[in-house]
Amino acid sequence: MKLGPIGLWEVVVIANVVAVIFIAKRRHVLGARRWWTLGGLARSIASTLRAPIPDASFARLEDVRMEFRLRSGRAARVSFDRVHGRRVVRLEVAADEAPSLTITEAGTVDQVRRFFGLARGVSLGARSFDERFVLGAPDPERVRRAIGPELRHAITGIFEKRPVRNLTFANGRLAIEANVRDIELRDYPNTFDFLDEIARAFDRKPVQVRALGLERRALADQEGRLRCSYCHEHVTGDEPDLVACESCATVLHGACWDEHGGCPIWGCRGERPERARAR
Numbered sequence: 076m077k078l079g080p081i082g083l084w085e086v087v088v089i090a091n092v093v094a095v096i097f098i099a100k101r102r103h104v105l106g107a108r109r110w111w112t113l114g115g116l117a118r119s120i121a122s123t124l125r126a127p128i129p130d131a132s133f134a135r136l137e138d139v140r141m142e143f144r145l146r147s148g149r150a151a152r153v154s155f156d157r158v159h160g161r162r163v164v165r166l167e168v169a170a171d172e173a174p175s176l177t178i179t180e181a182g183t184v185d186q187v188r189r190f191f192g193l194a195r196g197v198s199l200g201a202r203s204f205d206e207r208f209v210l211g212a213p214d215p216e217r218v219r220r221a222i223g224p225e226l227r228h229a230i231t232g233i234f235e236k237r238p239v240r241n242l243t244f245a246n247g248r249l250a251i252e253a254n255v256r257d258i259e260l261r262d263y264p265n266t267f268d269f270l271d272e273i274a275r276a277f278d279r280k281p282v283q284v285r286a287l288g289l290e291r292r293a294l295a296d297q298e299g300r301l302r303c304s305y306c307h308e309h310v311t312g313d314e315p316d317l318v319a320c321e322s323c324a325t326v327l328h329g330a331c332w333d334e335h336g337g338c339p340i341w342g343c344r345g346e347r348p349e350r351a352r353a354r
């Protein structure tokens with residue numbers, strides 16, 4: 076069959092070449108979605124997260140970076156990186172003096188190591204959590220103290236149904252990393268919700284400490300009620316036996332300070348408390 080000067084066969088070949096070029100050009104990938112341009116990809120991220128639309132132009136995916144605030148007011152950031160040749164997305168939130176810690180899901184190698192009693196990382200003494208995750212931290216004792224049942228629950232939640240590579244606390248930020256192809260853009264907002272929930276466990280709120288006659292800071296629970304940073308009992312600020320760390324201003328019971336022998340806040344090296352003067 077002839078179609079004027081060119082045959083059907085040529086038309087089919089040309090159409091295929093054009094299709095391949097078109098598909099190859101749409102090479103910017105997040106999960107199952109593809110974009111023609113990095114600008115288009117960045118605009119999709121911005122609208123999904125209700126973040127300001129960036130006006131920069133991007134040469135590489137690693138240049139796309141977005142700073143915005145979550146509904147709770149917490150500062151958040153989306154950025155991209157290359158790790159061991161793979162493109163990863165990093166979703167981060169600000170976490171008040173968050174400790175240094177990396178949490179990864181235990182792979183087969185870790186399970187085998189555990190079987191032979193060669194486990195890496197910190198054990199929290201919570202069996203199902205310890206079996207599932209590998210924790211790397213410079214200060215295991217502080218990790219054990221800081222990660223209670225509520226936080227374990229939130230951390231497990233973030234790994235559930237999400238292909239997250241790791242969760243990291245460092246330099247006052249809490250971040251997850253995932254392969255860009257594994258995590259769908261529509262899951263970014265609910266991942267940020269989980270990060271927000273975890274970061275809340277490290278928030279401190281101002282509290283008027285009556286015994287000191289000064290405003291200091293206290294850890295808060297999920298409902299925003301203040302608590303002692305060591306025993307986690309609720310406090311109001313009116314307790315006569317409250318002390319505050321001289322370095323980080325966090326309050327706790329005087330007896331709790333004495334029992335712990337220093338500031339229990341992760342990452343704080345405070346060695347002296349402010350105490351009410353004996354009258």
Ligand SMILES: [Zn+2]
Pocket residue numbers: 303304305306307308327328331
């Ligand atoms: Zn206490």
Ligand SMILES: [Zn+2]
Pocket residue numbers: 320321322323324325338339340343344345
């Ligand atoms: Zn302190």
